[in-house]
Amino acid sequence: xxxxxxxxxxxxxxxxxxxxxxxxxxxxxxxxxxxxxxxxxxxxxxxxxxxxxxxxxxxxxxxxxxxxxxxxxxxxxxxxxxxxxxxxxxxxxxxxxxxxxxxxxxxxxxxxxxxxxxxxxxxxxxxxxxxxxxxxxxxxxxxxxxxxxxxxxxxxxxxxxxxxxxxxxxxxxxxxxxxxxxxxxxxxxxxxxxxxxxxxxxxxxxxxxxxxxxxxxxxxxxxxxxxxxxxxxxxxxxxxxxxxxxxxxxxxxxxxxxxxxxxxxxxxxxxxxxxxxxxxxxxxxxxxxxxxxxxxxxxxxxxxxxxxxxxxxxxxxxxxxxxxxxxxxxxxxxx
Amino acid sequence: xxxxxxxxxxxxxxxxxxxxxxxxxxxxxxxxxxxxxxxxxxxxxxxxxxxxxxxxxxxxxxxxxxxxxxxxxxxxxxxxxxxxxxxxxxxxxxxxxxxxxxxxxxxxxxxxxxxxxxxxxxxxxxxxxxxxxxxxxxxxxxxxxxxxxxxxxxxxxxxxxxxxxxxxxxxxxxxxxxxxxxxxxxxxxxxxxxxxxxxxxxxxxxxxxxxxxxxxxxxxxxxxxxxxxxxxxxxxxxxxxxxxxxxxxxxxxxxxxxxxxxxxxxxxxxxxxxxxxxxxxxxxxxxxxxxxxxxxxxxxxxxxxxxxxxxxxxxxxxxxxxxxxxxxxxxxx
Numbered sequence: 001x002x003x004x005x006x007x008x009x010x011x012x013x014x015x016x017x018x019x020x021x022x023x024x025x026x027x028x029x030x031x032x033x034x035x036x037x038x039x040x041x042x043x044x045x046x047x048x049x050x051x052x053x054x055x056x057x058x059x060x061x062x063x064x065x066x067x068x069x070x071x072x073x074x075x076x077x078x079x080x081x082x083x084x085x086x087x088x089x090x091x092x093x094x095x096x097x098x099x100x101x102x103x104x105x106x107x108x109x110x111x112x113x114x115x116x117x118x119x120x121x122x123x124x125x126x127x128x129x130x131x132x133x134x135x136x137x138x139x140x141x142x143x144x145x146x147x148x149x150x151x152x153x154x155x156x157x158x159x160x161x162x163x164x165x166x167x168x169x170x171x172x173x174x175x176x177x178x179x180x181x182x183x184x185x186x187x188x189x190x191x192x193x194x195x196x197x198x199x200x201x202x203x204x205x206x207x208x209x210x211x212x213x214x215x216x217x218x219x220x221x222x223x224x225x226x227x228x229x230x231x232x233x234x235x236x237x238x239x240x241x242x243x244x245x246x247x248x249x250x251x252x253x254x255x256x257x258x259x260x261x262x263x264x265x266x267x268x269x270x271x272x273x274x275x276x277x278x279x280x281x282x283x284x285x286x287x288x289x290x291x292x293x294x295x296x297x298x299x300x301x302x303x304x305x306x307x308x309x310x311x312x313x314x315x316x317x318x319x320x321x322x323x324x325x326x327x328x329x330x331x332x333x334x335x
Numbered sequence: 336x337x338x339x340x341x342x343x344x345x346x347x348x349x350x351x352x353x354x355x356x357x358x359x360x361x362x363x364x365x366x367x368x369x370x371x372x373x374x375x376x377x378x379x380x381x382x383x384x385x386x387x388x389x390x391x392x393x394x395x396x397x398x399x400x401x402x403x404x405x406x407x408x409x410x411x412x413x414x415x416x417x418x419x420x421x422x423x424x425x426x427x428x429x430x431x432x433x434x435x436x437x438x439x440x441x442x443x444x445x446x447x448x449x450x451x452x453x454x455x456x457x458x459x460x461x462x463x464x465x466x467x468x469x470x471x472x473x474x475x476x477x478x479x480x481x482x483x484x485x486x487x488x489x490x491x492x493x494x495x496x497x498x499x500x501x502x503x504x505x506x507x508x509x510x511x512x513x514x515x516x517x518x519x520x521x522x523x524x525x526x527x528x529x530x531x532x533x534x535x536x537x538x539x540x541x542x543x544x545x546x547x548x549x550x551x552x553x554x555x556x557x558x559x560x561x562x563x564x565x566x567x568x569x570x571x572x573x574x575x576x577x578x579x580x581x582x583x584x585x586x587x588x589x590x591x592x593x594x595x596x597x598x599x600x601x602x603x604x605x606x607x608x609x610x611x612x613x614x615x616x617x618x619x620x621x622x623x624x625x626x627x628x629x630x631x632x633x634x635x636x637x638x639x640x641x642x643x644x645x646x647x648x649x650x651x652x653x654x655x656x657x658x659x660x661x662x663x664x665x666x667x668x
Contacts (some may be wrong), residue, residue, distance in 0.1 A: 230443040237396055237437065238457040238507060239429030248456070249445050256447075327490040329446060 006321070013317040020309040025079050028298045029072070033296045036062045039092050042295070066090075066299070076209070088303035093295040099303035102288060108309075109179050110272040110284035113200055117207040118269055122262045125215025130251045132216070134222020136242065142297065145220070152213025157275045160206040164280070167202060175199050177281035203280040207273055211265075222254035229253070256327050263319040271304065292311030345514035345547050346372040346433075351408035353387070353394050356401075362617045364390040364403070366571035369644075372515065372547040377538070379579070380551045381594075383570030385614050388551045391568075392519040395427045395549070396435050413514055415637075429583040430457050434508035434536065436518040439501050439525045444492035451488035452479075456506055461511060477506040480543070481536050498529035502536060509540050516541055516548040522557060530554075534561050555598055559583065567591045570615045570625030573644075577651035588652045589632045624656065632657060 028035075036059050042057070063069050066089065067078055082089065088099035131137055132145060151159075168176035175198060180186050184195045226232065227250060235245045272286025280285070285304060292300035324330045353365040364601075365387040372378055380388045393399040397408060397417055410417040412432055417425065431437075437443045444453055454474045465473065475485035481502040492500060502519060508516055518537060522530035534550075534557050541548045550561050558565055559579055566576040567590065575588040586592040593610045612629035616623055621628050627637035636656050644654040 045384055230437060231445045233398070234435070234437050234443045234504065234507075236398055237429060237435035237443070239426045239431070239461060240456060241426070241460045244456060244460060248448070253445070327447060328492045 005324075009317055012320075013313050016313040016316070017309060020313070021080070021083065021306065022076075024302055024305050025076060028302065029075075033064075034059070034068075034298055035092060036066065036068065038296050079234075083306065088306065089299045091292075091297055091300045093291060093297040093300060099299050102300060103303055103307060104287045106272075106283060106285045107270065110277070110286065111269060111283060111291065112196075112200040113179075113203055113277075113282060113284060114207065114273045114286075115266065117204045118211070118265050119262070120204075121208045121211040122215050122258065122265070125212040126219040126255065126258050128212070129216040129219025129221075130223050130246075130254065133227060134246060134250065134256065135221040135227055141206065146214040148216045151209050152211075152217070154210075156206050156210030157279055159209055160202070160276060160279045163206060164200055174202055176202075179283050203273075203276045203282055206279075207278050215258065215261075219254060219258055222257060223250060226250050226254045228256045259323070259326065261317055263315040264312065267315035268308065270311040271308045339649055344371050344373050345413050346549075347409075347657070348391075348395075348412040349409045349411070351391070351394060351410065352406040353390050353399060353403055354406045355403045357618070360618055361406075363571050363620060364617055365394065366569070366617075366620075367408070368568075368573050369408075370566060370573060370576060372549065374514070374547055375542065375545050376564065377541065377548045377562045379562030379565045380549060380568055380573075381553055381555060381558055381565060383553065383614055383665045385617065386568040387571040387617075388568050389519055392435070392517050392549070392551050395433060395517050396429060397513075398435075427461060430508075430513065431461050431511040432513050433515040433517065434507045434511070434513040436501075436504050436516060436521045438520045439497065439523045439533070441497055441500065441524060442492075443504055444500055445493055449489055449491060450474075450495075450503055453503075454478075454488070454510055457507060457510055463511070477510055478503070480509070480540055481506045482532075491570065496529075497525050501525060501529075501533050505533075505537055505540060509546070510542055512546070514546055516546050518548065518550045520552045522552070522554070530557060531560065537561070550552055555595070567594065572618055572625060572654065574626065574655070575653040577653075578647075581648075581651060587647055587651070587658065588626075588655045589630050589657070590626050591653075593631075619657065624654075 040055060040059055040062075045267070060069075067075060070139055086100060088103075091097050091099050091102055094102060122227045128144060128148070132141065167174045175181070177199075179196060179199050180192070181195050181199070184192050186192055186196060232245065232249055235249045240249075270285060272289060274286040274290050276282070277286035278290050279283045285307075288300065289304050291297070292304065336490060348371070349369050351365055351368045352363070354361040354363050356362075364385075368387070368391060370378065380391065384559050390399065390403065391405070394405055395417075397410075399405065408418075412428065415626045417428065420428065426596075444450070448456075451471065451474050454477060455470050458470070458473070471488070478485050478487050483499060483502050483506070487495065487499065487503070492503075495503065504521075516537075521537060522533050525533060537548070537550075538561055550558065552558060562579050564577065565579050565582045566573045567582070567588065569590050575582065575586070575591045582591065582605070583595060586595050590610070597607065597609050599607055610629060615625050615628060621638075623639045624630070624633075624637045624642050627633040630637065634656060636659075640656070642654045642656045642659070645658055646652050646653050647658055
């Protein structure tokens with residue numbers, strides 16, 4: 001791996017952050033509505049038609065506070081300055097809580113739930129796919145393919161609802177929502193960890209079931225292609241052991257695109273899994289994002305998106321660094 | 336197992352039949368092929384596409400896949416029949432007794448493994464135990480013997496040219512000193528100059544380790560350069576076999592005659608001519624001689640009886656009714 005290669009990839013990372021960050025700044029400001037005004041009207045409606053005389057003034061004060069009165073270029077400069085301090089301003093919905101603080105509270109739950117399940121789904125799915133694509137797998141196993149297709153096709157919030165009903169109502173075995181029992185505050189004690197795991201079972205299963213088919217079918221397709229390659233035939237002519245042909249020749253090559261897929265999916269982890277988290281009332285980023293969107297909390301949305309952009313950019317950078325190590329054909333190509 | 340006769344004749348193929356079982360019936364890709372291969376001998380098998388030559392190569396390696404099945408005959412390798420072995424025994428005999436040089440397509444090496452590891456893993460899976468240093472020494476020795484620099488060992492396949500890759504394939508094939516080398520169109524996808532060099536390399540190493548070799552192909556020029564004996568295949572059968580010079584100078588079977596006269600000749604300016612007609616359907620081969628539909632010398636008997644293979648001259652066999660009333664010794668191979 002050359003210095004040149006690393007520098008070019010790092011430059012690409014910075015460029016991704018810059019372009020995406022600029023879009024993240026520009027798009028919300030293209031909207032014809034004023035977020036502060038909207039929030040105010042929302043609050044007033046909730047308050048039930050109470051007449052407040054100085055609404056205009058309040059809006060002006062808030063706009064001042066959020067810096068929305070400044071010329072666009074100054075807002076843009078300030079935007080990058082606060083970004084560099086990892087400061088995304090204050091949440092409108094949870095005012096005066098800071099966006100960073102909100103995200104910081106939700107992030108561990110999401111990384112724990114969505115991160116772990118993404119890796120699990122990728123590993124289990126790829127394993128199944130590899131097995132299904134292996135020509136010597138007994139034909140009887142091929143029933144798994146339609147099974148994977150079905151599981152992938154069923155919207156997983158339906159699956160989640162079904163599981164919730166089965167395991168919390170019909171056979172009350174597991175907690176129906178939340179990330180932990182309020183009687184056991186999260187800590188690094190055994191009781192707390194078991195409690196957290198127990199709460200994670202249903203949402204984790206929902207995420208794994210919904211994405212395992214994606215990994216399985218993708219891997220199976222790559223395996224079938226790889227099995228037709230000439231080097232598999234030569235490996236057989238060489239009288240290699242089946243185990244070696246499977247692992248070192250077939251899986252090793254079929255796995256390459258899966259690595260890129262996993263990296264991109266890990267990047268998306270920080271945006272949480274909105275549907276699952278909302279469904280199971282899981283206090284992760286997905287839930288936070290849902291609240292932010294429903295309450296027009298632009299600063300919170302921007303903050304979450306910035307994390308997503310940063311995470312994906314970082315994962316792609318990491319993949320670029322790792323890929324030459326796992327696929328020698330990429331080495332030294334620094335385009 | 337290694338008796339005097341087996342050493343002299345490491346490979347005896349008898350009445351080999353390989354059929355592809357399709358929905359419309361069996362396709363008789365190889366239908367009663369017999370030949371023997373002596374130590375140090377090089378046999379070339381030529382024939383047009385679909386004549387069954389590559390199927391023979393796969394069957395010799397026992398690497399034929401469904402729907403192909405060996406329907407009959409025997410493959411006696413070093414005195415014992417490959418068809419009697421179980422999968423694990425076959426696996427162990429590959430590379431150590433019979434090795435394959437694959438078609439010269441450009442990705443017959445694993446793209447993510449260094450050349451060294453791709454030579455060594457074959458040895459390891461045949462229970463060769465050496466120290467790392469000894470393995471590396473063996474790899475260097477093998478690479479040198481096929482005309483490559485020992486440094487090639489630490490390269491990846493994409494860093495090599497087509498000819499170099501094919502040399503690596505040859506190095507792998509001879510890594511356990513097999514008694515038979517099967518080369519299935521080893522020079523396809525290589526340019527003409529490299530083709531000659533690769534064939535020469537194959538010939539050199541084959542002579543050095545004293546193996547018998549079968550080269551499959553359709554390039555008569557390369558065959559003449561490589562083989563000591565040539566077998567002509569048509570419709571799943573060997574219709575003529577004999578020493579290479581003899582075949583070229585005096586082809587006996589009408590198909591061989593047409594095949595050789597279709598070769599371009601730099602000395603005469605005659606028009607190039609092919610063989611009229613199409614290869615026979617192997618699903619429903621014509622009755623009698625498979626070639627009679629295209630044969631200029633076809634007689635009544637050719638449409639009815641399958642010609643038996645006769646030894647016309649010493650070491651010279653052909654399956655054709657033209658020679659039925661000669662007093663050539665009749666043999667069924």
